[in-house]
Amino acid sequence: FNATATTEIYTQAFVGSVRCVQETVSTQSTWGFKIQMSLTGSQQELVAQMIEVANVEDAVAVGILKEAKWNMDQAMELYFTDADKYIKKYSKPKPKAPVLPPADKPSEYDTVFKNYAAAGTEVIDTDGILKLYTDLGISLEDVLTILLPYYFKMDSPSEITKMEFRTGMSQLGAKNISQLKSKLSNLRKELNSLDHLKLIYAYAFGLFRERKTSHQIMQFEVAVILWGQLISKNVYPMAEHWNTFLKEKMSDPKAKKAITKDVW
Numbered sequence: 001f002n003a004t005a006t007t008e009i010y011t012q013a014f015v016g017s018v019r020c021v022q023e024t025v026s027t028q029s030t031w032g033f034k035i036q037m038s039l040t041g042s043q044q045e046l047v048a049q050m051i052e053v054a055n056v057e058d059a060v061a062v063g064i065l066k067e068a069k070w071n072m073d074q075a076m077e078l079y080f081t082d083a084d085k086y087i088k089k090y091s092k093p094k095p096k097a098p099v100l101p102p103a104d105k106p107s108e109y110d111t112v113f114k115n116y117a118a119a120g121t122e123v124i125d126t127d128g129i130l131k132l133y134t135d136l137g138i139s140l141e142d143v144l145t146i147l148l149p150y151y152f153k154m155d156s157p158s159e160i161t162k163m164e165f166r167t168g169m170s171q172l173g174a175k176n177i178s179q180l181k182s183k184l185s186n187l188r189k190e191l192n193s194l195d196h197l198k199l200i201y202a203y204a205f206g207l208f209r210e211r212k213t214s215h216q217i218m219q220f221e222v223a224v225i226l227w228g229q230l231i232s233k234n235v236y237p238m239a240e241h242w243n244t245f246l247k248e249k250m251s252d253p254k255a256k257k258a259i260t261k262d263v264w
Contacts, residue, residue, distance in 0.1 A: 039062070042070075043065070043070060046065055046070060046072055046075075047061045047062055047065060049072060050064065050065060050072070050075060050076070050079075053076065054076065054079050054080075054083075055194065055198065056079070056086075056087065057091060057092065059090050059091060059092050060087055060090040060091055062090070063086065063089065063090030064078055064079050064086050064090065108175055109166045109169045109170070109175065110162065110166075112165075112169070112175075112176055112177060113162055113165045113166075116128035116129075116131055116132050116160075117162075122161065122162045123159050123160070123161055123162075124159060124160040124161075124165065125158065125159050126158045126159070128160070129158070129159075129160065132177075133145065135177055135181075136177065136180065136181050136184065137181065138184075141229070142229075143188065143191065143229040143230065144184055144187060144188065146200065146204060146226075146229060146230065147187045147188070147190065147191075147200065148168065148187070149168075150200055150203060151167070151168045151171045151172055152164045152165065152167060152168030153167050154207075157207045157208070191230060191232060191235070192232075192235050197230065200230065201230055204226055204230065205218060205261055205264045208222050208223075208226060209261075210258070215260075216260060216261040217258040217259060217260055217261075218258065218259040218264065219258060219259070220249075220256040220257060220258060221256070223259040223264065224246050224250065227242065227243075227246065228243065
């Protein structure tokens with residue numbers, strides 16, 4: 001890509017938000033400890049193996065292994081056949097989202113929102129989003145263009161509604177642009193956590209996928225950019241090998257196929 005083409009892709013594909021509140025889950029939590037204590041030694045070993053191989057939380061690993069009658073091969077087959085099903089079925093309850101003001105009631109964030117909303121509307125359009133990022137000192141190539149909308153819970157990649165803006169500002173604990181800007185350095189660090197990365201990564205596909213088709217696909221070029229943003233070689237060593245592989249694919253037009261959700 002040249003710089004113009006890359007910028008155009010970013011401009012056309014702002015990432016929206018995620019459907020649940022982030023929660024870092026530790027296998028050493030009190031809840032997880034109680035589960036471990038109810039298992040035999042061999043069962044605890046199987047749970048530990050499943051957590052390591054499948055990158056799932058302890059509750060999910062235990063649930064799947066019980067269904068598979070503690071047969072690791074069968075458990076892994078169940079999980080990889082329909083991972084979303086089992087994660088949803090056995091995941092620990094997530095914390096409730098913060099109570100936000102109704103859309104029709106004035107909010108302390110509305111004054112800030114008006115600075116970016118399109119004239120005569122209650123929506124921040126693409127131009128407004130670009131202005132917001134400029135004021136925050138964020139370039140379109142910055143991974144923060146994924147992390148911020150993640151909190152704003154945007155339904156569209158190219159606009160922010162008033163309620164979405166309130167949601168994001170509330171969750172990030174910011175009442176103005178200066179306070180929001182002060183949160184950015186900590187947001188970047190979230191990608192160092194595999195638990196957080198998995199949530200953000202899974203979510204990104206939905207907002208960057210092709211919207212002119214009913215098929216769940218993403219442009220290969222867009223996927224390459226996202227992989228580059230989300231997966232840092234400083235944190236995930238195999239990322240460098242992955243990037244090398246992608247560069248080889250980029251040089252072969254026949255290999256640049258659309259990325260399906262399964263592939264993603």
